[in-house]
Amino acid sequence: MVQKLNSLVESASQTAGPYVHIGCMPSYAGNAGAYDCEIGESPIAEGAKGEIIEITGEVIDGTAWALRDAMLESWQPDAAGKFPGQPGADPNVSGFCRFAVDPDIGKFTLRTVKPGAVTTRNGAMQAPHISLWIVARGINIGLQTRIYFEDEDNSSDPLLARIEQKNRLGTLVAKKSGPGQYAFDVVLQGDRETVFLDI
Amino acid sequence: MPDTTPDTNTDAGPLIPRNRAAHPQVHDVEYKTSVPRSPRWPLLSMESTPSEETGPRFGHDILGEYDNNLILNWTKGAAPAIGERIRVHGRVLDENARPVPHALVEVWQANAGGRYRHVKDGYFAPLDPNFGGCGRTLTDSEGYYEFLTIRPGAYPWPNRGNDWRPMHIHFSLFGHSFGQRLITQMYFEGDPLIDQCPIAATVKDRAQLDNLVAPLDLGQSRPLDYLAYKFDIVLRGRRQTMFENKLEGM
Ligand SMILES: [Fe+2]
Numbered sequence: 106m107v108q109k110l111n112s113l114v115e116s117a118s119q120t121a122g123p124y125v126h127i128g129c130m131p132s133y134a135g136n137a138g139a140y141d142c143e144i145g146e147s148p149i150a151e152g153a154k155g156e157i158i159e160i161t162g163e164v165i166d167g168t169a170w171a172l173r174d175a176m177l178e179s180w181q182p183d184a185a186g187k188f189p190g191q192p193g194a195d196p197n198v199s200g201f202c203r204f205a206v207d208p209d210i211g212k213f214t215l216r217t218v219k220p221g222a223v224t225t226r227n228g229a230m231q232a233p234h235i236s237l238w239i240v241a242r243g244i245n246i247g248l249q250t251r252i253y254f255e256d257e258d259n260s261s262d263p264l265l266a267r268i269e270q271k272n273r274l275g276t277l278v279a280k281k282s283g284p285g286q287y288a289f290d291v292v293l294q295g296d297r298e299t300v301f302l303d304i
Numbered sequence: 305m306p307d308t309t310p311d312t313n314t315d316a317g318p319l320i321p322r323n324r325a326a327h328p329q330v331h332d333v334e335y336k337t338s339v340p341r342s343p344r345w346p347l348l349s350m351e352s353t354p355s356e357e358t359g360p361r362f363g364h365d366i367l368g369e370y371d372n373n374l375i376l377n378w379t380k381g382a383a384p385a386i387g388e389r390i391r392v393h394g395r396v397l398d399e400n401a402r403p404v405p406h407a408l409v410e411v412w413q414a415n416a417g418g419r420y421r422h423v424k425d426g427y428f429a430p431l432d433p434n435f436g437g438c439g440r441t442l443t444d445s446e447g448y449y450e451f452l453t454i455r456p457g458a459y460p461w462p463n464r465g466n467d468w469r470p471m472h473i474h475f476s477l478f479g480h481s482f483g484q485r486l487i488t489q490m491y492f493e494g495d496p497l498i499d500q501c502p503i504a505a506t507v508k509d510r511a512q513l514d515n516l517v518a519p520l521d522l523g524q525s526r527p528l529d530y531l532a533y534k535f536d537i538v539l540r541g542r543r544q545t546m547f548e549n550k551l552e553g554m
Binding site for chain 2: 110111113114115116117118119120121122124126127128129131133135136139140141142144145151166167168172174178180181182184188189190191194199200201202208217219223224225226231233236240241242243244245246247248249251263264268271293294298299300301302303304
């Protein structure tokens with residue numbers, strides 16, 4: 106026998122299910138007024154510094170069908186790479202957004218400020234990116250990924266550098282589709298499957 | 305005083321890597337929707353960065369008076385929901401067994417008849433005009449939370465020929481790091497449908513599934529008012545060491 110570790114095991118995840126919106130986005134579920142203030146309605150407030158951008162896309166399953174019931178959350182720093190709460194962070198950037206795909210056509214839009222680069226504890230510079238978390242019926246544990254930008258220098262990003270199959274890099278990079286407009290799909294499974302993260 | 309450490313302090317240690325064996329199998333043929341919605345390629349594992357170690361924080365300013373009382377919140381206190389009155393309480397801890405204070409706990413559930421107040425739920429159990437089905441609260445400085453609700457009904461769902469969800473409450477949790485995000489479900493002690501449910505069965509480690517089943521807690525029940533169930537939740541922790549430094553060779 107040996108001593109017992111004092112650690113606990115993380116609680117098991119369970120799917121968010123088809124009705125995740127009633128708990129997390131009551132207005133979207135047709136229950137406006139359930140809360141006075143819903144969280145994550147926008148990651149930015151009026152006056153946020155930097156370039157305001159819109160990222161649009163779909164969450165696509167292994168049959169190439171766009172999900173109609175997925176919920177997404179994003180988390181990011183401000184245009185200078187500072188997260189809310191850090192000294193000097195832009196007070197008009199909350200950094201957090203909760204959004205859902207359209208129930209009829211499956212499209213999502215994230216309107217935010219383009220994030221700045223962030224240094225890791227090892228001193229490596231991460232290219233600008235937005236963290237993304239996707240849940241839905243049939244997803245048994247929330248999927249983590251990142252949105253990078255094709256018009257940024259991604260050449261020395263430590264995460265992208267770890268992807269062996271360079272042909273998959275593009276799944277993490279939003280394509281510029283117009284001024285301030287980007288396209289980014291999340292592909293859950295298949296030939297174009299997004300690189301999902303375990304971080 | 306570890307709890308006063310700023311959560312944005314990247315020197316506080318990386319997140320402990322997730323033990324995926326403690327979580328559901330992502331592709332499970334008995335839960336049909338997981339088949340086209342689960343990745344086939346391995347996840348990319350990496351040490352956490354500020355992107356995962358920081359996270360949104362929420363304060364009491366967002367909470368309304370009845371947010372943690374699902375019996376009353378839909379009618380803003382005017383009329384109670386129909387059903388068996390219960391209190392759900394517990395603690396949010398991390399993998400280091402430390403409380404997670406000021407964690408946002410969001411819950412949603414079906415009404416006593418097994419019907420959700422959601423535009424997409426067409427089950428013929430009626431809606432309760434006095435029940436919305438969502439609530440939220442923040443843990444206190446010791447990680448404790450509680451809310452009042454009614455016991456949700458079991459409900460049928462299209463999967464295999466005759467699948468029913470056991471009574472359950474959905475939980476969404478924010479710790480202090482975005483990498484701690486967790487959505488799970490609470491089941492009720494003694495419900496025979498738990499062992500028939502293909503969603504519960506996605507958790508292959510029986511001890512981990514048992515940890516999602518809340519025991520009846522008579523001691524915390526209020527005589528002539530409500531029964532209590534206890535449901536503790538563990539979120540990812542962070543490595544605790546003074547030896548955080550550059551990686552070997554860097
Ligand atoms: Fe449910």
